[in-house]
Amino acid sequence: MKKYLLLLVSLISFSVVAQKAVPSPPAVASQKIGNTEIMIKYAQPSVKGRLVFGTKEAKALVPYGEVWRTGANEATTFEISNDITVQGKTLAKGVYSLLTIPGETEWTIIFNKEAKMWGAYTYKEANDILRVKARVSEHAHTEQFTIGITAAGQVTLDWDKSSVSFYLK
Numbered sequence: 424m425k426k427y428l429l430l431l432v433s434l435i436s437f438s439v440v441a442q443k444a445v446p447s448p449p450a451v452a453s454q455k456i457g458n459t460e461i462m463i464k465y466a467q468p469s470v471k472g473r474l475v476f477g478t479k480e481a482k483a484l485v486p487y488g489e490v491w492r493t494g495a496n497e498a499t500t501f502e503i504s505n506d507i508t509v510q511g512k513t514l515a516k517g518v519y520s521l522l523t524i525p526g527e528t529e530w531t532i533i534f535n536k537e538a539k540m541w542g543a544y545t546y547k548e549a550n551d552i553l554r555v556k557a558r559v560s561e562h563a564h565t566e567q568f569t570i571g572i573t574a575a576g577q578v579t580l581d582w583d584k585s586s587v588s589f590y591l592k
Contacts, residue, residue: 447495454572456591460504463521463578465494467567475583476525485525490533490543493523493580494568498540508592509534510555519552523580530557530587557589
């Protein structure tokens with residue numbers, strides 16, 4: 424009996440430690456804008472002393488000019504309960520993958536109809552529903568990738584020293 428109790432306690436302890444050690448934990452950003460519910464599900468990678476955005480030659484984690492899943496693990500999903508506009512362009516209600524193409528001064532924000540994909544490995548440009556541009560600004564270091572949404576409709580992607588915002592109405 425003692426052996427089983429010890430095994431059970433050990434398994435529970437290991438499970439608790441393993442949960443705390445998730446390298447890119449799941450996160451959700453949600454907001455109601457008007458009568459539209461917006462929910463963004465993503466995973467939060469950390470900088471961990473690495474070069475995050477930059478060139479392939481510099482061995483950046485997220486190279487400029489390449490499609491990024493906008494987080495870690497599965498592609499980030501963007502769900503809206505009603506039609507909205509993104510940077511002034513219409514996006515129909517539904518669930519999309521939210522991908523990006525980072526650049527030094529401007530990013531391309533992509534809404535793709537393939538909502539379930541691991542990373543961006545199976546990404547197909549033909550499935551893009553909407554692409555918009557957003558400016559990059561520099562800000563204080565953010566160790567863990569974070570997505571925020573304000574009640575005014577500003578979606579912000581912050582990681583390392585980069586911040587990118589786009590607007591919903």
